[in-house]
Amino acid sequence: MNKLIAAALFALAFLTPTAQGAELEGVKIPDQVTVAGQSLTLNGAGVRSRFGFKVYVGGLYLPRKSGNANEVLNMKGAKRVHLTLLREISSKDLGEAFLKGVRDNLSPEELQKVSTQLVQFGQVFATIPSGKPGDVIVVDFNPSRGTVVNSMGKEQAAIPGEDFYEALLKIWLGNKPVQADLKDAMLGKK
Numbered sequence: 001m002n003k004l005i006a007a008a009l010f011a012l013a014f015l016t017p018t019a020q021g022a023e024l025e026g027v028k029i030p031d032q033v034t035v036a037g038q039s040l041t042l043n044g045a046g047v048r049s050r051f052g053f054k055v056y057v058g059g060l061y062l063p064r065k066s067g068n069a070n071e072v073l074n075m076k077g078a079k080r081v082h083l084t085l086l087r088e089i090s091s092k093d094l095g096e097a098f099l100k101g102v103r104d105n106l107s108p109e110e111l112q113k114v115s116t117q118l119v120q121f122g123q124v125f126a127t128i129p130s131g132k133p134g135d136v137i138v139v140d141f142n143p144s145r146g147t148v149v150n151s152m153g154k155e156q157a158a159i160p161g162e163d164f165y166e167a168l169l170k171i172w173l174g175n176k177p178v179q180a181d182l183k184d185a186m187l188g189k190k
Contacts, residue, residue, distance in 0.1 A: 022042065022045055022059075024045055024046070024047055024057045025047055025054060025057055025086055027057040027084045027086075029042060029045045029057070029059045029082070030042065033061050033080055033082070035061070035078035035079070035080050035140045035141070035142060036078045036140070036142040036143060036144065036145075038063060038077055038078040040061035040062055040063060040078060040079065040080055041061065041062060041063075041064065041065055042059055042060070042061055043060045043061060043062045043065050043066065043072070043186065043187065043188050044059070044060055044184075044185050044186045044187055044188035044189070044190070045057060045058060045059035045060070045185060045186065046058060046179075046181065046182040046184070046185025046186055046190060047086070047182070047185075048178065048179055048182050049179065053087060054086045054087065055085070055086060055087060055089065056083045056084060056085050056086055057083070057084045057086065058081060058082070058083050058172065058182060058185075058186060059080075059081070059082040059083075059186070060072075060079075060080070060081055060082075060172070060186040060187075061079065061080035061081075061082065062075060062077075062079055063075065063076075063077040063078065063079075065188060066187070066188075067187045067188050067189055068187070069173040069174075069183070069187060072169065072173055072187070073166050073169055073170065073173060074166075076143075077143065078140065078141055078142060078143060079140070079141040079165065079169070080138060080139070080140045080141075081138070081139045081140075081168070081169070081172070082136065082137075082138050083136065083137045083138070083139075084134065084135070084136050085131045085132065085133055085134065085135045085136075085137070086133055087133055088130060088131065088132050088133065089130065089131050090130045090131075091125045091126070091128045091129060091130050091131065092125065094125060094131060094137075095121075095122055095124070095125025095126070097178070098121065098125070098168070098171060099118065099121075099122060101170070101171030101172075101174075101177075101178045102114075102118065102167050102168065102170065102171060104174070104176045105167075105170035105171065105174030105175060105176050105177075106167055106170065106174075110167065113163060114161065114163060114164045114167050117147070117159045117160070117161055117164040117167075118164075118167075120157060120159050121147070121149070121157070121159060121164075121168075123157075124149050124151075124156045124157045127156065128151045128152075128156060131151075135151070135152055136150075136151075136152065136153070137149070137150070137151050138150040138151075139165075139168060141162065141165040142158075143162075145158045145160075146158055146159050146160035146161055146162070146164065146165070147159040147160075147161070147164050147165045147168065172186050173186065173187070
């Protein structure tokens with residue numbers, strides 16, 4: 001009887017995180033979110049570190065799970081990247097990090113195609129205050145509106161073009177991701 005109870009508790013320990021969502025660095029990450037009326041599933045989440053400091057917890061939400069970066073980049077429908085800051089960071093530094101991540105992963109021709117959107121995206125960071133631990137930045141792809149950026153619960157911008165959202169996703173999922181183990185984590189491989 002005790003072995004049966006122990007086996008049931010052991011199995012329950014593995015089922016509970018799936019039912020409750022994940023937690024990293026004290027940040028609760030729900031299994032499901034809704035973007036543009038579409039239910040999305042947590043594909044994976046990880047921690048961005050820089051110079052030994054933990055910067056943010058990043059989660060990727062998709063219409064269906066995939067461990068293949070190219071499939072994710074080409075996947076149709078709504079998507080979400082959810083970032084919860086773990087340390088204070090200036091909006092200027094955050095904006096520069098986003099832009100560097102895009103530039104590192106696009107060819108000159110691809111950069112040219114999204115240059116107008118990149119300018120708009122850069123302007124978002126000029127209007128938001130510096131981030132503090134616990135602050136949330138959400139970058140959604142809404143098929144009818146484009147890239148919708150929310151910071152601390154307030155919409156900052158809606159930038160048209162699916163190609164622009166794909167360019168942003170390459171920050172984490174491109175050939176030169178901001179952090180290789182974060183890419184693996186967001187693809188559900190860790």
